[in-house]
Amino acid sequence: MIHTMECAVDAQSLISISLRKIHNSRTQRGGIKLHKNLLVSYVLRNARQVYMNEKYAEIYRMQQYEEVMTVCNEIQELNPLDLVEDCEEQTVDCCSSMNESPSLCGALLPVSHQASPVQHIQPTSACSVPIPLQSEEVCKSPDPSFYRSCCAEAYPVSNCDFSPVNSMHCNKTTVLDLDTHVVTTVESGYLHQDCCASLQQCCQGAQSPVKKRKLDFGYYVSEIEEVPDFTPCKRAKFEDSSYACTEPLDTSNISNLISIFGSGFTGLVSRQAELEQALNGQFCSKQALASLGAWTRAIVAF
Amino acid sequence: MAGLGGGGNDVQWCFSQVKGAIDDDVAEADIISTVEFNHSGELLATGDKGGRVVIFQQETENKSQPQYRSEYNVYSTFQSHEPEFDYLKSLEIEEKINKIRWLPQKNAAQFLLSTNDKTIKLWKISERDKRPEGYNLKEEDGRYRDATTITTLRVPVFRPMDLMVEASPRRVFANAHTYHINSISVNSDHETYLSADDLRINLWNQEITDRSFNIVDIKPANMEELTEVITAAEFHPHQCNTFVYSSSKGTIRLCDMRASALCDKHSKLFEEPEDPSNRSFFSEIISSISDVKFSHNGRYMMTRDYLSVKIWDINMENRPVETYQVHEYLRSKLCSLYENDCIFDKFECCWNGNDSVVMTGSYNNFFRMLDRTQRRDVTLEASRESCKPRQVLKPRRVCAGGKRKKDEISVDSLDFNKKILHTAWHPQDNIIAVATTNNLYIFQEKVN
Numbered sequence: 001m002i003h004t005m006e007c008a009v010d011a012q013s014l015i016s017i018s019l020r021k022i023h024n025s026r027t028q029r030g031g032i033k034l035h036k037n038l039l040v041s042y043v044l045r046n047a048r049q050v051y052m053n054e055k056y057a058e059i060y061r062m063q064q065y066e067e068v069m070t071v072c073n074e075i076q077e078l079n080p081l082d083l084v085e086d087c088e089e090q091t092v093d094c095c096s097s098m099n100e101s102p103s104l105c106g107a108l109l110p111v112s113h114q115a116s117p118v119q120h121i122q123p124t125s126a127c128s129v130p131i132p133l134q135s136e137e138v139c140k141s142p143d144p145s146f147y148r149s150c151c152a153e154a155y156p157v158s159n160c161d162f163s164p165v166n167s168m169h170c171n172k173t174t175v176l177d178l179d180t181h182v183v184t185t186v187e188s189g190y191l192h193q194d195c196c197a198s199l200q201q202c203c204q205g206a207q208s209p210v211k212k213r214k215l216d217f218g219y220y221v222s223e224i225e226e227v228p229d230f231t232p233c234k235r236a237k238f239e240d241s242s243y244a245c246t247e248p249l250d251t252s253n254i255s256n257l258i259s260i261f262g263s264g265f266t267g268l269v270s271r272q273a274e275l276e277q278a279l280n281g282q283f284c285s286k287q288a289l290a291s292l293g294a295w296t297r298a299i300v301a302f
Numbered sequence: 303m304a305g306l307g308g309g310g311n312d313v314q315w316c317f318s319q320v321k322g323a324i325d326d327d328v329a330e331a332d333i334i335s336t337v338e339f340n341h342s343g344e345l346l347a348t349g350d351k352g353g354r355v356v357i358f359q360q361e362t363e364n365k366s367q368p369q370y371r372s373e374y375n376v377y378s379t380f381q382s383h384e385p386e387f388d389y390l391k392s393l394e395i396e397e398k399i400n401k402i403r404w405l406p407q408k409n410a411a412q413f414l415l416s417t418n419d420k421t422i423k424l425w426k427i428s429e430r431d432k433r434p435e436g437y438n439l440k441e442e443d444g445r446y447r448d449a450t451t452i453t454t455l456r457v458p459v460f461r462p463m464d465l466m467v468e469a470s471p472r473r474v475f476a477n478a479h480t481y482h483i484n485s486i487s488v489n490s491d492h493e494t495y496l497s498a499d500d501l502r503i504n505l506w507n508q509e510i511t512d513r514s515f516n517i518v519d520i521k522p523a524n525m526e527e528l529t530e531v532i533t534a535a536e537f538h539p540h541q542c543n544t545f546v547y548s549s550s551k552g553t554i555r556l557c558d559m560r561a562s563a564l565c566d567k568h569s570k571l572f573e574e575p576e577d578p579s580n581r582s583f584f585s586e587i588i589s590s591i592s593d594v595k596f597s598h599n600g601r602y603m604m605t606r607d608y609l610s611v612k613i614w615d616i617n618m619e620n621r622p623v624e625t626y627q628v629h630e631y632l633r634s635k636l637c638s639l640y641e642n643d644c645i646f647d648k649f650e651c652c653w654n655g656n657d658s659v660v661m662t663g664s665y666n667n668f669f670r671m672l673d674r675t676q677r678r679d680v681t682l683e684a685s686r687e688s689c690k691p692r693q694v695l696k697p698r699r700v701c702a703g704g705k706r707k708k709d710e711i712s713v714d715s716l717d718f719n720k721k722i723l724h725t726a727w728h729p730q731d732n733i734i735a736v737a738t739t740n741n742l743y744i745f746q747e748k749v750n
Contacts, residue, residue: 038528046585
């Protein structure tokens with residue numbers, strides 16, 4: 001577990017420092033140093049993990065109050081009996097596909113509705129990052145209107161699009177905030193979430209119409225997932241467990257990062273710098289961090 | 303503590319010599335990039351960023367006298383590598399000498415291998431102390447004589463001359479490495495040597511330049527899946543079939559060339575599990591091994607990562623037998639060290655002649671002597687202030703936090719531009735060569 005005492009702000013500055021290093025290495029005498037760039041990409045990955053976790057914890061906390069209010073209103077309109085059945089069914093669905101993923105499964109273990117939720121998803125290896133969340137409140141106040149699908153990241157998978165094995169696994173995630181009705185799509189990014197909490201919410205959720213807004217990250221096409229009707233317990237797609245912390249598939253995007261030099265990398269760097277300065281809304285930073293996931297595109301440099 | 307034991311006796315180190323320019327303005331080309339004693343210890347070679355090799359020779363007269371302080375003087379200087387340009391990739395190839403390795407001496411001449419990022423060269427260093435004189439058709443200065451003026455004949459003879467040391471490139475081993483060469487190692491079979499870059503290790507015959515055998519290739523089919531690179535490689539000192547290579551992930555693989563032609567599959571994997579409580583953003587960087595060296599007896603190997611030195615028994619793979627902290631006080635400074643790139647510094651390490659003490663460098667021109675038998679360690683400094691002849695080096699102490707005692711230096715006062723990356727220990731005697739940025743310090747054991 002990366003020490004989260006290094007807060008999200010440090011993570012963000014580390015990210016920009018790392019990007020700058022990679023960028024500068026292009027012009028260094030002697031050519032790109034593979035070893036150094038590999039190490040820098042590890043720092044990037046670590047910083048991104050922490051940053052994303054912190055960011056979503058923050059978002060989550062901010063949302064809680066509103067969720068409580070919304071749910072309270074909605075619960076009054078629902079028939080409690082119907083909801084319980086749905087919930088169990090969905091829970092089973094969600095979790096069965098995840099049995100092979102030791103580190104990720106913790107995120108999806110069905111949590112009894114009254115029990116305390118999974119606070120710490122204990123990593124089975126150093127790569128996954130647990131997120132302590134105050135999910136007690138969450139469990140008590142499930143919010144069907146706030147859904148996140150999770151693409152929990154142990155190691156980022158880059159060539160989802162190219163490999164047939166990966167193709168069925170999630171390399172795009174959708175974050176749908178029904179409160180603000182903003183859809184954020186991340187390519188091969190990863191958002192580690194308290195899925196149990198979202199399950200909780202899902203199970204007792206109501207159907208409500210969703211408006212979607214497209215966000216364009218500029219350097220890559222972000223596909224917006226069609227959500228026909230809001231399905232509260234849409235199954236979260238996870239990367240195959242074999243990607244969770246197995247060495248051969250640890251695609252830390254080193255060569256991607258290196259190879260992106262020629263493809264708008266300076267744009268990413270400048271964008272990052274801009275966003276750092278702006279750093280206003282959570283979505284501003286989130287976009288920046290989400291856009292960093294685009295690096296996982298496979299372009300071979302060497 | 304006043305000294306440290308090398309074979310049970312307390313050794314005090316004193317200044318002997320310093321080579322290199324005095325002024326603080328360091329020319330980049332003068333930065334020393336490698337230091338290596340030859341097998342007898344008589345010669346000491348250094349390579350620098352400008353592609354030059356300087357060889358020092360120990361004066362051997364009066365060695366029998368106990369007060370004798372053997373001095374190293376310049377023996378030969380030559381330009382080993384020049385900057386090159388790869389037109390296909392639009393890349394400049396640095397002339398910096400990454401490694402020098404001496405070949406065992408077979409005849410009067412000395413041979414060494416020197417390498418930059420792409421090309422390895424075999425140099426012959428030979429002495430000339432006589433020259434022929436008395437040619438019939440040539441003058442002494444080389445001009446041809448008019449044949450019609452010659453009336454007598456004579457036999458040319460060799461006459462002594464001032465010693466001249468000549469370095470000539472005998473072999474050039476080029477175009478075998480796509481990535482940057484980080485290591486070369488001469489095999490105990492006296493015929494072959496290996497060269498390692500980030501992803502591959504090649505085996506060469508010392509005589510044959512137009513082909514080499516690839517024995518390790520860790521390049522993944524898809525470069526996006528790259529997770530580690532090779533950081534150092536070395537042949538076993540006695541077993542000509544065995545070599546090791548270290549990785550950026552902190553692992554060491556021992557390979558046996560008898561097992562198969564391609565040694566991608568290791569015979570042994572040395573790895574210590576990471577301490578999860580120490581995990582940080584920079585865990586991967588600080589666990590990357592920067593140097594690996596077999597002990598002289600071949601039973602142990604030593605690895606250096608950013609903060610520590612580990613001694614491994616080659617018969618035990620799951621953890622090192624000894625771990626020494628070099629500068630643990632830097633653990634809380636990793637973020638700044640990352641920003642100023644110091645965290646990428648590649649420190650080397652070396653054994654003393656009887657494998658009882660190991661040495662490695664640090665910042666502020668400090669270097670550390672770690673005594674394995676007495677379990678003691680000492681920090682010494684290579685500085686111009688301790689440059690009086692036979693001046694004993696005083697142990698230094700770094701104050702990690704809290705109240706700084708007298709004679710201690712606080713972590714924040716350390717000069718991270720003054721780093722000792724390269725050190726070498728004489729194969730038999732207690733003589734060490736320590737390279738600061740552009741100076742070479744030679745320290746010797748105090749003789750009473």
